Amino acid sequence: VxxxxxxxxxxxxxxxxxxxxxIKQEVDVKTWLMKM
Incomplete structure (x- = not known):
């Protein structure tokens, strides 16, 4: 895909x-915070 x-x-x-x-990794809050 x-x-x-x-x-x-x-x-x-x-x-x-x-x-x-x-998908699990992309929607994880920790991952989002680390990108900021």
Whole structure:
């Protein structure tokens, strides 16, 4: 599958098996705070 980051329009191809972990990481509050 392809993930597209809406703010940067960057696209990344990932295996469907990895999708759950990637989404979990992206919506995690700790990850958001570290990016700030």
């Amino acid at each position: 392809t993930i597209r980051y809406r703010d940067t329009m960057e696209q990344k191809r990932v295996k469907i098996e990895e999708l759950r972990d990637i």
